[in-house]
Amino acid sequence: MMPEPPMILSPEDMLEIESSIVTTEGMGARIRQIFGGNRLRDNPAFGVHDIAWEVEASVDALDVFTSRWTIEILATLYIAGDRRFNELRKLLVGISSRTLSDKLRKCTENGLIDRIVVDGPPVRVTYRLTEHGLRAGRLLGPLVAYMKLQKGSVQ
Amino acid sequence: MMPEPPMILSPEDMLEIESSIVTTEGMGARIRQIFGGNRLRDNPAFGVHDIAWEVEASVDALDVFTSRWTIEILATLYIAGDRRFNELRKLLVGISSRTLSDKLRKCTENGLIDRIVVDGPPVRVTYRLTEHGLRAGRLLGPLVAYMKLQKGSVQ
DNA sequence: AAATTAAGGTGCAACTTCCACACCACGTTA
DNA sequence: TAACGTGGTGTGGAAGTTGCACCTTAATTT
Numbered sequence: 001m002m003p004e005p006p007m008i009l010s011p012e013d014m015l016e017i018e019s020s021i022v023t024t025e026g027m028g029a030r031i032r033q034i035f036g037g038n039r040l041r042d043n044p045a046f047g048v049h050d051i052a053w054e055v056e057a058s059v060d061a062l063d064v065f066t067s068r069w070t071i072e073i074l075a076t077l078y079i080a081g082d083r084r085f086n087e088l089r090k091l092l093v094g095i096s097s098r099t100l101s102d103k104l105r106k107c108t109e110n111g112l113i114d115r116i117v118v119d120g121p122p123v124r125v126t127y128r129l130t131e132h133g134l135r136a137g138r139l140l141g142p143l144v145a146y147m148k149l150q151k152g153s154v155q
Numbered sequence: 156m157m158p159e160p161p162m163i164l165s166p167e168d169m170l171e172i173e174s175s176i177v178t179t180e181g182m183g184a185r186i187r188q189i190f191g192g193n194r195l196r197d198n199p200a201f202g203v204h205d206i207a208w209e210v211e212a213s214v215d216a217l218d219v220f221t222s223r224w225t226i227e228i229l230a231t232l233y234i235a236g237d238r239r240f241n242e243l244r245k246l247l248v249g250i251s252s253r254t255l256s257d258k259l260r261k262c263t264e265n266g267l268i269d270r271i272v273v274d275g276p277p278v279r280v281t282y283r284l285t286e287h288g289l290r291a292g293r294l295l296g297p298l299v300a301y302m303k304l305q306k307g308s309v310q
Numbered sequence: 311a312a313a314t315t316a317a318g319g320t321g322c323a324a325c326t327t328c329c330a331c332a333c334c335a336c337g338t339t340a
Numbered sequence: 341t342a343a344c345g346t347g348g349t350g351t352g353g354a355a356g357t358t359g360c361a362c363c364t365t366a367a368t369t370t
Binding site: 003007009013016017020021023024025027028029030031032034035036038039049051052053054055056057058059060061062064065066067068069071072075076078079080090091092093132135136137138139140141142143144145146147148150151153154 | 158162164165168171172175176178179180182183184185186187189190191193194204206207208209210211212213214215216217219220221222223224225226227230231233234235245246247248287290291292293294295296297298299300301302303305306308309
Binding site for chain 4: 223239240241252253255256275276277278279280
């Protein structure tokens with residue numbers, strides 16, 4: 001299942017990545033504290049900003065990522081940099097050109113990706129993360145690194 | 156679309172969250188550098204660990220999150236703490252009991268969630284993030300916070 | 311000159327996943 | 341006695357995804 005062979009990192013790189021993950025976990029825990037505290041402080045009794053509100057806000061915030069391939073496309077553009085349609089299709093093993101086309105359109109509509117047309121002939125179309133997409137990609141980085149370590153594809 | 160009214164944070168909390176997000180972005184960028192550098196250093200010419208390998212490893216790492224509702228369920232347990240089946244169903248507006256049941260089973264199989272049965276009668280079943288699930292939830296925190304700010308549901 | 315390749319997709323049938331609705335066994339509450 | 345809360349499962353249809361064929365334009369290969 002995992003891509004072989006695993007990438008072997010030097011002990012220094014390994015330590016730095018592990019410490020980045022732990023630091024990010026700390027950030028996440030702190031953010032959780034602030035949101036939770038704010039929720040309780042605002043409405044001790046029946047709150048507008050109760051748990052249901054916060055869950056709904058989070059579901060809403062993640063909405064953009066929760067259809068298949070979206071995260072993978074962002075991660076790919078983040079890792080590989082600007083790519084053209086057929087390059088993405090080769091990198092994203094298993095995606096159909098139909099689905100790739102649909103997802104790229106949705107990501108473009110959501111402001112995560114720019115579609116850059118360089119007209120030829122031949123016309124070439126490059127996809128690039130927007131500033132917003134790039135930030136999302138970076139924020140996904142520690143989670144991806146953690147999952148890679150967990151799965152053993154990086155050691 | 157966004158949950159109303161927005162949560163208003165104090166300037167201090169706002170600053171701390173923004174700085175957590177920026178710090179996490181820095182971690183993400185650094186991790187990217189290390190992986191990218193390791194890739195090139197390993198195989199200047201034809202590499203085993205080329206971009207395709209890294210994309211595949213990332214797609215693989217994220218596989219667990221890429222079906223509908225999975226991220227939302229994790230985020231909900233992360234925000235709300237341990238919850239029982241019907242509590243989750245009420246919090247996750249729009250999910251069917253069928254789908255919730257299936258997704259909880261899959262998350263349990265993937266080691267993200269523990270299913271805790273307290274037998275009665277009545278039998279009660281509590282779902283709880285595993286240590287692994289909790290870490291994933293924390294790592295998701297900065298991204299969720301960033302998206303909430305972006306959407307204006309937190310100001 | 312003809313065929314193939316590559317660009318960036320679209321059209322369609324088959325397949326998989328998701329959803330709404332009904333329902334189950336059991337126990338408590340009204 | 342009937343309705344309700346507990347944690348789900350069964351079913352059919354709707355929605356999402358896939359593989360394959362195909363399109364237009366132009367360059368390259370045979």
